[in-house]
Amino acid sequence: MFGLLKCAQPLLGKLHSSQSNRRGLKVAVVGAAGGIGQPLSLLLKLNPHIEHLALHDLRNTQGVAMDLSHIDTPATVCPFEGGDGKSLRRAMFMADIVVVPAGLPRQPGMSRTDLVKVNASVAADVAFAASEVCPRAFIAFITNPVNVVVPLAATVLKAKCNYDPNRLFGVTSLDLVRARTFVGDALNVNPLKVEVPVIGGHTGKTILPILSQCTPAYNGTDEEVEELIKRIQGAGTEVVNAKKGEGSATLSMAHAANLFVGNLIKAIKGSDKPIVECAYVESEVTEAQFFATPFVLGPQGIKENLGLPDMNDVEMEALEKMLPELKANIEAGIKLGKDFAGQD
Numbered sequence: 356m357f358g359l360l361k362c363a364q365p366l367l368g369k370l371h372s373s374q375s376n377r378r379g380l381k382v383a384v385v386g387a388a389g390g391i392g393q394p395l396s397l398l399l400k401l402n403p404h405i406e407h408l409a410l411h412d413l414r415n416t417q418g419v420a421m422d423l424s425h426i427d428t429p430a431t432v433c434p435f436e437g438g439d440g441k442s443l444r445r446a447m448f449m450a451d452i453v454v455v456p457a458g459l460p461r462q463p464g465m466s467r468t469d470l471v472k473v474n475a476s477v478a479a480d481v482a483f484a485a486s487e488v489c490p491r492a493f494i495a496f497i498t499n500p501v502n503v504v505v506p507l508a509a510t511v512l513k514a515k516c517n518y519d520p521n522r523l524f525g526v527t528s529l530d531l532v533r534a535r536t537f538v539g540d541a542l543n544v545n546p547l548k549v550e551v552p553v554i555g556g557h558t559g560k561t562i563l564p565i566l567s568q569c570t571p572a573y574n575g576t577d578e579e580v581e582e583l584i585k586r587i588q589g590a591g592t593e594v595v596n597a598k599k600g601e602g603s604a605t606l607s608m609a610h611a612a613n614l615f616v617g618n619l620i621k622a623i624k625g626s627d628k629p630i631v632e633c634a635y636v637e638s639e640v641t642e643a644q645f646f647a648t649p650f651v652l653g654p655q656g657i658k659e660n661l662g663l664p665d666m667n668d669v670e671m672e673a674l675e676k677m678l679p680e681l682k683a684n685i686e687a688g689i690k691l692g693k694d695f696a697g698q699d
């Protein structure tokens with residue numbers, strides 16, 4: 356509790372002096388009181404490598420942080436509240452990793468792209484704050500529409516001369532988690548033993564599972580393959596509809612984001628084994644300027660993009676068909692980013 360009270364209402368000056376000699380790893384969660392933010396913050400509090408966990412939201416982080424601070428793991432938990440840029444900057448100050456589950460979730464009948472009007476400003480705010488208070492942080496956006504939000508944030512960071520494409524990620528881990536689960540069910544094997552590349556973006560047909568490269572092999576009929584791909588692509592909507600207006604995937608997303616952040620932490624700390632991850636990042640692999648493929652992570656972020664997996668003709672065709680939609684999303688994000696940067 357002392358760790359919490361110590362920094363419950365920090366002043367930027369105090370943070371400067373208390374954190375300048377800091378050696379431990381700091382993770383900031385933006386949107387920490389929300390449906391994803393709370394379980395994600397819990398999972399991060401359980402990570403023994405995190406020394407400082409900063410929880411930011413518009414409201415309610417005092418209670419969440421107090422609750423988590425009673426868990427017997429090393430991380431101190433500090434709450435930051437408010438829609439002003441000051442509390443966001445305090446939360447993100449000198450963070451090594453900023454993970455962002457802030458913003459509006461879908462209601463039944465909405466597409467992820469419908470969220471852009473509300474969520475674009477969340478992405479821009481985080482990018483402006485990062486460029487000022489943690490320009491070397493790894494930033495992982497969960498906020499939808501991921502396809503638009505990441506190019507938007509990249510454009511703002513570029514305008515502030517603080518963009519490192521190796522450190523900015525759109526979290527697509529839930530697509531991989533779902534692909535492993537559904538293939539595991541179909542093959543009747545432990546999903547943790549399944550590997551399936553899922554590339555592209557994070558909406559509808561831009562989510563492209565590459566079942567031909569699945570291990571163990573998935574040898575369904577063409578119809579079964581098509582059905583499984585549709586299930587993975589539509590899994591977010593499946594949850595939105597099941598929740599009947601009470602939001603979208605939160606618990607599975609918190610798990611998926613925790614896996615991703617866990618790997619970012621391993622990469623920052625240095626690992627003997629290569630850390631292979633997959634996320635929506637700036638890319639030269641296709642005509643789309645942002646694209647999710649597997650990559651190797653190191654302490655400075657993406658070390659090597661592993662490019663497209665092998666694909667069969669059907670998968671190649673699906674890739675060609677989805678690129679125009681993904682490119683349009685990216686263009687929209689870049690335009691919005693320029694608008695925000697111009698207003699600053």
Ligand SMILES: NC(=O)C1=CN([C@@H]2O[C@H](COP(=O)(O)OP(=O)(O)OC[C@H]3O[C@@H](n4cnc5c(N)ncnc54)[C@H](O)[C@@H]3O)[C@@H](O)[C@H]2O)C=CC1
Pocket residue numbers: 385386387388389390391392411412413414438456457458459460461470474476477480496497498499500501526527528529530557602603604605608
């Ligand atoms: N990338 C992915 O695979 C997934 C993305 N999502 C997206 O994650 C986002 C969050 O979803 P939920 O947690 O279910 O929503 P939620 O509504 O339960 O929580 C969002 C939280 O963000 C906070 N927030 C809003 N604007 C903010 C700002 N400017 N600064 C700080 N906090 C702010 C809200 O106060 C709220 O506590 C949505 O955009 C959703 O579509 C959801 C599931 C999967």
Ligand SMILES: O=C([O-])CC(=O)C(=O)O
Pocket residue numbers: 460461467499529590591592594595603604
């Ligand atoms: O579908 C949504 O709105 C939330 C999301 O991105 C997902 O569950 O994959």
